[in-house]
Amino acid sequence: MLDKRMSPADIVGQLSDGMTLGIGGWGPRRKPMALVREIMRSDLKDLTIVAYGGADVGMLCAAGKVKKLVFAFVTLDAIPLEPWFRKARQAGEIEVLEVDEGMFQWGLKAAAFGLPFLPTRVGLGTDLAELGGLKTVQSPYDDGETLIAMPALKLDAALVHVNRCDHRGNVQLLGPDCYYDEWFAKAAEKTYVSCEELVDKMEDHYPEDAKANIVERCFITGVTEIPCGAHPSSMPPLYGPDMKAFKSYAGAAKDPGDWSAVADQFVGANEAEYLNSVGGKEAVMNVPLAIY
Amino acid sequence: MSDVTLAELCIFACSETFRTDREIIATGIGPVPRLGAGVAKLTHSPGLMMTDGEAYLVEEPVPMGPRGDYKPKFAGHLPFSRFFDAAVWTGRRHAMVTPTQIDRYGQTNLSQLGGTHARPKTQMLGVRGFPGNSIYHANSMFVPFHSTRTFVEGEVDMVSSAGYNPAKRVAGGNYSGIDLQKMITNLCVMDFGGPDNAVRVTNLHPGVTFDEVQEATGFELIDAVEGETALPNAEALEIIAQLDPHNYRSHVIRDNPSALRK
Numbered sequence: 001m002l003d004k005r006m007s008p009a010d011i012v013g014q015l016s017d018g019m020t021l022g023i024g025g026w027g028p029r030r031k032p033m034a035l036v037r038e039i040m041r042s043d044l045k046d047l048t049i050v051a052y053g054g055a056d057v058g059m060l061c062a063a064g065k066v067k068k069l070v071f072a073f074v075t076l077d078a079i080p081l082e083p084w085f086r087k088a089r090q091a092g093e094i095e096v097l098e099v100d101e102g103m104f105q106w107g108l109k110a111a112a113f114g115l116p117f118l119p120t121r122v123g124l125g126t127d128l129a130e131l132g133g134l135k136t137v138q139s140p141y142d143d144g145e146t147l148i149a150m151p152a153l154k155l156d157a158a159l160v161h162v163n164r165c166d167h168r169g170n171v172q173l174l175g176p177d178c179y180y181d182e183w184f185a186k187a188a189e190k191t192y193v194s195c196e197e198l199v200d201k202m203e204d205h206y207p208e209d210a211k212a213n214i215v216e217r218c219f220i221t222g223v224t225e226i227p228c229g230a231h232p233s234s235m236p237p238l239y240g241p242d243m244k245a246f247k248s249y250a251g252a253a254k255d256p257g258d259w260s261a262v263a264d265q266f267v268g269a270n271e272a273e274y275l276n277s278v279g280g281k282e283a284v285m286n287v288p289l290a291i292y
Numbered sequence: 293m294s295d296v297t298l299a300e301l302c303i304f305a306c307s308e309t310f311r312t313d314r315e316i317i318a319t320g321i322g323p324v325p326r327l328g329a330g331v332a333k334l335t336h337s338p339g340l341m342m343t344d345g346e347a348y349l350v351e352e353p354v355p356m357g358p359r360g361d362y363k364p365k366f367a368g369h370l371p372f373s374r375f376f377d378a379a380v381w382t383g384r385r386h387a388m389v390t391p392t393q394i395d396r397y398g399q400t401n402l403s404q405l406g407g408t409h410a411r412p413k414t415q416m417l418g419v420r421g422f423p424g425n426s427i428y429h430a431n432s433m434f435v436p437f438h439s440t441r442t443f444v445e446g447e448v449d450m451v452s453s454a455g456y457n458p459a460k461r462v463a464g465g466n467y468s469g470i471d472l473q474k475m476i477t478n479l480c481v482m483d484f485g486g487p488d489n490a491v492r493v494t495n496l497h498p499g500v501t502f503d504e505v506q507e508a509t510g511f512e513l514i515d516a517v518e519g520e521t522a523l524p525n526a527e528a529l530e531i532i533a534q535l536d537p538h539n540y541r542s543h544v545i546r547d548n549p550s551a552l553r554k
Contacts, residue, residue: 026372053418071418072418072419072420072421073417073419073420074418075417080417081415081416085415086414089404089411089412089415090407090411090412090413091411092410092411095410096409096410098403098409098418098419099419100419100420100421100423100424101376101420101424102375102380102381102421102423102424103424105376121427121465121466122423122427123423123427124423124427124454124461124462124465124467125399125423125451125453125454125455125457125460125461125465125467125470126399126419126422126423126451126452126453126454126460127409127450127451128419128423136465138464145464145465145466146462146463146466176348176369176371177346177347177371177372177373178373179371179372179373182373290346291345291358291359292344292345
């Protein structure tokens with residue numbers, strides 16, 4: 001039987017300096033934070049990060065691991081402005097390609113289909129094209145419409161966190177929204193999945209939830225079980241965003257304001273130590289779901 | 293009606309802005325626009341559709357904040373993963389937002405202030421979905437503190453949403469979807485109904501003068517005042533209270549003033 005099981009360290013070992021890395025989830029929602037923390041513990045650098053950004057982007061920027069960021073926003077929702085991302089931007093430390101949320105998923109789709117770009121009206125009339133070097137194309141049909149060519153966002157690797165997965169890479173996502181994780185997986189050469197629960201054969205455990213299989217296993221390269229692996233971001237229906245942890249993380253951007261002084265607190269020497277420092281599995285599972 | 297607040301008057305004006313006979317998604321970001329959308333849906337515009345703020349469609353707008361025993365009643369599903377195909381890129385939406393800057397062309401900025409794109413002086417959210425919203429569907433704005441800092445002279449620092457600026461248009465581009473409707477502030481209601489979509493003041497809130505609005509605006513306004521902004525009726529006030537049991541609306545406008553100036 002196919003067996004795609006890997007350790008988090010194995011997964012990060014598959015990544016290399018200068019790679020373009022997509023990170024699933026949305027702001028402070030269902031981010032593969034344990035895998036991001038594993039990257040933070042590694043020597044990886046010069047990454048191009050492609051994400052609907054939250055604390056994943058903020059801490060990778062703060063640690064100096066980001067060469068370039070492709071983004072439409074970076075936010076922690078209830079803390080609207082991600083403070084570590086702001087610091088990096090205001091210090092001019094990262095290159096950026098800023099695009100609209102919809103253009104972003106359009107770029108992932110172009111990459112998924114192996115196309116150089118997909119045309120869109122989005123971006124016309126704004127500063128995005130000029131700032132991002134986006135070019136236009138003209139419709140070859142009678143309408144002759146001028147459109148922006150959203151370039152493919154080809155990813156060397158993508159990381160996503162899901163509720164369940166089996167050894168072969170059959171995933172299930174149970175939350176109310178799968179965002180664009182499916183397209184991150186399809187836009188990437190290799191996709192690595194962390195999950196709350198790993199089973200041997202999905203069909204023997206949760207066949208009734210097969211509709212929650214948002215992306216087929218042929219797009220999944222490696223799987224690893226990391227309970228609470230989205231913390232401090234949310235993982236519905238299991239746990240919500242840990243606002244106490246986010247407040248502490250955001251507050252540290254002001255005081256002491258130096259990532260190296262607080263990295264241990266927000267990353268930990270290993271995942272077990274990290275989880276312990278935030279109260280253990282039980283505490284994380286008790287974080288209430290967000291009210292919007 | 294003397295205990296009606298200015299925030300409630302603004303909510304009522306927002307609800308009028310959402311008035312439609314179409315079946316479209318109403319998105320109000322922030323308490324005042326969100327309550328405005330709720331009032332519109334529950335009174336004159338039942339075709340409006342809205343979410344629970346996350347991913348499910350509800351026919352009964354969800355009250356804001358901690359809900360006690362109230363459970364949102366899901367009637368449908370509209371997650372982010374379907375939002376562009378279903379709502380935005382088909383033009384089936386009217387969004388009301390609060391940008392950081394707005395200029396005479398209706399261009400807005402949510403991304404960055406000052407500096408350069410490589411090194412902004414102040415980084416904000418990023419453009420989010422503003423570029424797509426502005427080119428595809430109806431948009432309105434709510435501004436709780438009308439000032440020249442928001443309604444800027446010249447152009448916004450970073451054009452995050454498309455407006456009516458001819459200099460920003462490329463030949464052959466289709467700009468027919470740009471539909472900027474109203475701007476509701478703590479002083480007045482404005483639209484883009486002047487020559488070449490110039491901004492007009494159409495209603496002044498009770499006790500406000502046109503000169504006061506002009507003074508607080510970085511660009512020239514057209515005086516097209518039809519009268520005072522209407523006070524909310526009893527039905528609207530009841531719905532507002534129901535949808536905002538924690539009175540978040542009282543924190544939106546500084547000092548939560550009465551709708552009628554003393």
